[in-house]
Amino acid sequence: MKRLFSKKVGLTLTCLISTAVLSLNSGHAAAKETFRMSTLGPGTSPYMVMTTFANTVNKNLPEYSIVVNATGAATKHALDVSKGKADFYMSSPILHQLMSNQLAMYKKIKGVKELSKDLRTIFNFSMGVYHSVVYADSGIESMQDIKGKRVFVGPPGSATRRTVVQMIDAVTGYKADEDYTTVKLGWDAAAQSFQDGNLDVYFNPTNAPSPAISQIALTKKIRFLGIPKDDLEGNEGVAALTKNPGFRITQLKQNTYGENQVNSDDVYTLGVTVGISTNKNIPEETIYKMTKTFWEKITAQYDSAPWLSNISLDKALLDLNMPLHPGAERYYREVGLIK
Structure with a gap:
C-alpha cells in the first residue's frame, strides 16, 4: 500500500510539474511586446493616423501592443525616441532638419545632433x-x-x-x-x-x-x-x-x-x-511586419473614415529627409516603391 501510494504521489507531482511547464510556455507564447507611441492631441491628423496605425498593429499582430500617449509636443517626443525612452513619434522634415542641425528649440540641447542619427522613418503622410x-x-x-x-x-x-x-x-x-x-x-x-x-x-x-x-x-x-x-x-x-x-x-x-x-x-x-518615425534599434523584422500590415489594411478603412484617403502608399516617401528604417525599406522594395 505504501509503495502504491508513493507511485500515486509521484504521478501526481509529475502531472503538476508538466502542467506548470505548459502554463509557463503558454504564457510565454502569449506575451506581447509593448511599444510606446507619442503623438499630438485628439483632433489633430497625426493623432488620427498614428492611433489608426497602432490599432491596426494591435488588431492584426497579436505579438505586439502599441500604447499611445497623446500629450506633449513632437519636439520633445523626438528626443524621447532618440534616447530610447519611447518607440514611435510624429516626425516631420522640418523638425528633423532643426534637430540634426541643432537649431531653434534644439539650440541649447547638448548632443542633439548625434541623437538625431538614431532616428529612422517608417513613412510620411500629409x-x-x-x-x-x-x-x-x-x-x-x-x-x-x-x-x-x-x-x-x-x-x-x-x-x-x-x-x-x-x-x-x-x-x-x-x-x-x-x-x-x-x-x-x-x-x-x-x-x-x-x-x-x-x-x-x-x-x-x-x-x-x-x-x-x-x-x-x-x-x-x-x-x-x-x-x-x-x-x-x-x-x-x-x-x-x-x-x-x-x-x-x-x-x-x-x-x-x-x-x-x-x-x-x-x-x-x-x-x-509629417510622418511616423522610430529608433534605429527597433528590430528590422518588427518594423517590416508593422509597415506591411498597416498598408495592407488601410484601404479597407477608407469608407468608414474618409479622411484616411489622404494617407496613401504612393506618398509614403514624400519629402523624406531622414533615413528609412531597414524594416520599412524592405517592405517598400517588395512593393516596388523603391527600386
Whole structure:
C-alpha cells in the first residue's frame, strides 16, 4: 500500500510539474511586446493616423501592443525616441532638419545632433493644411485684424508654434506677445478653449475636413484666415516658409465645412508633410511586419473614415529627409516603391 501510494504521489507531482511547464510556455507564447507611441492631441491628423496605425498593429499582430500617449509636443517626443525612452513619434522634415542641425528649440540641447542619427522613418503622410479659424461674428476677417487678440499658435516649444508665428509675421509684420497674445495651451485644451469663446483665433495644422473643426461648424458660423494672394509672390517671409522641407502653399476650399463656413473664396495657406518615425534599434523584422500590415489594411478603412484617403502608399516617401528604417525599406522594395 505504501509503495502504491508513493507511485500515486509521484504521478501526481509529475502531472503538476508538466502542467506548470505548459502554463509557463503558454504564457510565454502569449506575451506581447509593448511599444510606446507619442503623438499630438485628439483632433489633430497625426493623432488620427498614428492611433489608426497602432490599432491596426494591435488588431492584426497579436505579438505586439502599441500604447499611445497623446500629450506633449513632437519636439520633445523626438528626443524621447532618440534616447530610447519611447518607440514611435510624429516626425516631420522640418523638425528633423532643426534637430540634426541643432537649431531653434534644439539650440541649447547638448548632443542633439548625434541623437538625431538614431532616428529612422517608417513613412510620411500629409498632416493637412494650416487652419486659422475665427468665429464669423468676431469682426476678424484677415490676419491684419488679429492685433490685440488672443491667439493659439500651437503648444509651447512645438514646431507648429514656430511656423505659425513666422507666418503671421510674414503676412502682417506682427510680433508674438507684442502685437497679439499667444495662449500657452496644449492641443486638447486649446480646442475646448476656442469652443468656449476664450480664444479669438485658433490655428491647427490638420487634414480637411477636420473632425474637431467640423464639430464647431455644426452650430456656429466660422471663417478661415489665410495668406493674401498678393503675398504668394514677392513676399520674402512667405517664400522662406515654403523653402522649409515638407512645406508648400495649398488651398483650403471655401465649402470644406459646409454652409456655416462663410468664406466666399478658397483660402491660401500652408500644407505640410509629417510622418511616423522610430529608433534605429527597433528590430528590422518588427518594423517590416508593422509597415506591411498597416498598408495592407488601410484601404479597407477608407469608407468608414474618409479622411484616411489622404494617407496613401504612393506618398509614403514624400519629402523624406531622414533615413528609412531597414524594416520599412524592405517592405517598400517588395512593393516596388523603391527600386
